[in-house]
Amino acid sequence: MRHTEEMVLTKIRRLSRRELRLWVRQGWVRPAVGEAGPVFDELDIARLRLLCDLRKEMALPTTAMPVVLNLIDQLYQTRRDLRTLLRALDDQPEDVRSTLAARLRLSDTNDAAEDSD
């Protein structure tokens, strides 16, 4: 589903046109560039709602946003990479997987021991 700026504003009523344009200019949300202006998809809309939550509901200052967004984007990239890794592990023979599972459980315990210090 493709949304123009107008459609986005009707959909997310707590978002003003000024904010939307500012956030696009700052690169916080990156819609597709089209001949008649930006084109937003579902990913962009969900991201705009998250931006509204961060800025409005949680009242995060503008200056903190780049840091927060970078951390969030890193989180999702890492999660996708981790899933790729897990899928690759899935294809490994049973003994490799069980060795890894045992190893991961071991490091869990170590972490716990360190935490309690």
Added chain:
Amino acid sequence: MNTDPYEILGVPKTATQDEIKKAYRKLAKELHPDLHPDDKAKQERFKEVSAANDLLGDPEKRRRFDAGEIDASGQERPERQYYHHYAGQDAGRRYDPGPGFEGGMDQDDLNDIFSQFFRARAAGAGGGGFRHEVHARGSDMRYHLEVDFLDAARGAKRRVTMPDGNNIEITIPPGVRDGQTLRLRGKGAPGIGGGAAGDALVTVSVGTHPVFARLDDDIEMELPITFDEAVLGAKVDVPTVLGSVSVTIPKGASSGRRLRLRGKGIKGPKGKPGDQIVRLKIVLPKKIDPEMEELAERWRRMAVFDPRAELRRMT
């Protein structure tokens, strides 16, 4: 489950709107589902907290709730799709701060993860930056462009409006692939103190086509032919991404037969052009005319050909 919105937010019934807002903010920071994509318990609590805030944060709804006019669940609302729902899928890659596994990261170089992390930190996000030099190159800006299948295959020029209101022309090179990034030098953020402007990095999403499918630089398509063309052979016009070409259907061609049109695929920037692979498909008219039927009857009585003989031998 707790259903009292005051208890959920942890405020007394006498709380001011301001106190409610503060309580909600505090909880939202703790519980927002996009900050804890795996924690179902926190996600559930966040839903409750949001619902409680929707009710109590709105003085009118709060009054009606206090007066017993509406219950704690308020009215039905369509379920919101959270960012993590999309960001977890492949499409979310658009917002990655750096190259990940699929972006060509060295498989056996785990250190790359750390170097990426520090690069990302040094660059800041969203073009913010933490640079101290007075003469700095402007930061690179990331954009995303949707290109249809044929434009991607042939190459095209597209005039687009950038977020800063500037109009620029983007040259899409022939054969551009889905997910490929184009670098437009000097079209990023302006430099600081006379430094050069950054680049615009445009990631391209290529659409699909109802007729053509792409496999690297080869194009595949299905070509409907008539019964007589299959039997007698024929010369027919076949569309390719670069226009129509004349193709000889060999005499006695079966459905599923593949013809390779050399060099009629995608002509990328380097190397030899791809081919177009045409899969033949014999199509009969919806209504079979009497002459064709008669011909088939005669042919059947002769019973000279059994296409399933092979099948029987092998099973």
